[in-house]
Amino acid sequence: MKLSKLGLSMSLALGLSMGVQAADVEVLHYWTSGGEAKSVAELKKMLEAKGHSWKDFAVAGGGGESAMTVLKSRVVSGNPPAAAQIKGPSIQEWGEEGVLANIDPVAQAEGWDKLLPSVVSDVMKHNGKYVAVPVNVHRVNWMWANPEVFKKAGAELPSTWDEFFVAADKIKAAGMTAVAHGGQPWQDATTFESVVLGVAGADFYRKAFVELDPKALGDEQMIKALETFRKIKQYTDEGAPGRDWNLATAMVIKGDAAMQFMGDWAKGEFSAAGKVPGKDFVCMAAPGTAKDFTFNIDSFVMFDLGNKDLEKGQNDLASTIISPEFQEVFNLNKGSIPARLNLEMGKFDDCAKLSSADFVSTANANTLVPSMAHGMSTYSAVQGAIYDAVTEFYNSDTLTAKAAADKMVKAVAAAHN
């Protein structure tokens, strides 16, 4: 309450000093890399076509960690931007603080409930009202493979974890690196959640990472998943710890490594290198997860600034983001798929088409789950607790899987309350 009042007075003061002007919409985002920056420029153009001016507030830094730190200080000082790139359960956290603007009127007028699958729209609402607008859907449980390396080693593309280890052994025996991995906690977690999904299935995944059921977190299935996950380490190279994800992708592109487990933003790296899906590289679901889908949805929230001009600008921004034109242009650049259903996928590549088809079919089969590694399933505190347990286990040679699972149960409980 106190915050929003402060924000009100600050924005009033700002409004006065700026005099009468078309809405100056300040947008905080962390899309700064090549393809992403191009997409943002597109959004800027579309918003300006509606008569508003775009005030860019880009904060670089991969997963948006730095952007969130900046955002917090802006909000605490009572001076939030008009819109900010926030995703997943964090939207609820911000909603609880009472600082978000209600964009339900636009959403109702445009019938967003019919445009978006309910798993997506649930994330975008706080207390039943739309406060955020989705931009895209990333699939996280992908495996990127270099077919040339598989051929050289005489190995088959794996569709289960058992097949994976057979193939990996052959590639290793042929003197090549089977798995390109970047040993950073979020990348460890990205691979781990695909293993959990492949080993134990979507229902178990949901119990463990969404409902945070301590029984599931300490279960035999979890222990088995942990063991499978750490077995992957022997197929990675020595330079893996600390490596950035795009450098790992480059190893697959150059044929130094056979495969990488990474979300579909990795496709951008392949495309930038002039590689064609299906020919130069293969995109397939991580072993055992072909009928599952872990999603990571980027979205924008609007902050309550108590200013009519700005409100108009914010509403126009929201309806621009959800428009078919923007969803198509943006996702073609970003490698993800549109968040709204029933868009023409003609211009997209085979990976995106597969992703789009699986998105709909897994939503119907109830095997569409939020990505734990990318902050879609829990608050950041719990996500961090899982990260710690997973990454400590992966990097240790002595810790048993049972002990790691127990640690995870303990840490999640501590972070939860």
Place this chain on the structure above:
Amino acid sequence: MNISSKPRRSMGDLLPKLVVAPTFLVTLIFIYGFMLWNAWLSFSSSRMLPKYDWVGLAQYKKLFANDRWWVAAENLLIFGGLFIVICLALGLFLAIFLDQKIRAEGAIRTIYLYPMALSFIVTGTAWKWILNPELGIQRMVQDMGFESFRFDWLVNTDMAIYTVVIAGVWQSSGFVMALCLAGLRGVDENIVKAARVDGASMPLIYRKIIIPGLRPVFFSALIVLTHIAIKSFDLIVALTGGGPGYATDVPATFMYTYAFTRGQIGLGSAASMMMLMAVVAIIVPYLYSELRERQHGH
């Protein structure tokens, strides 16, 4: 006479106070004020944004039950201990060697002191490449034909913290050398000559006369190195990123992670209070002994 001189004198009294006041005020608010604010937050249930309620010692209890905190604390002990001891020893030796009236002393002194001019980010990044088993020393020696050579500390969970020590020592021992050299130059030559006349050997003179005379220099160096160690953040972030896993986490990176990226401001504040306590535990006895000595001197 009386009437006109009085305001002038008070003006003269006031001026120094007035000049110092802004600095004093800024220090008061932005250092001590923020310390208190942080202490307050550490007793609150703050998560993503600050919240001003009272939960007593709950955050501290949570902190002490956190495995990662103890890894960070142990790392600080290992890193801090080795970093300080090696820097002091190496700095002293370099200074003694440089003090032998050698040629090109100025150039050598500059070379050793230069790392100090770099930021820890640069040091960390450079050492990250040097120590990377696929790019750096290991690769180089292997390419020279020693196939079985291994030097993988950077990616080894148990050894990674020692790579931080290596990089830290490389950066800071030159600074200790400069301090010690200044101290050595301040030693009265006549005492050394007198000791020589009495038949004392050079090593004995160093051990019994010169090095004990450097005590105040060691103290200053110790204080500077200790606070570098406790605050160390950039070196870790650039060199290991806290990894592998969180094996090289230190309290400063722990605090940053919890307060700013994991939305647990209360827990992060409790961690930074513990860091403050560590600094206080070292600085206060030092200040106390320094001030007491000065009083005795008068």
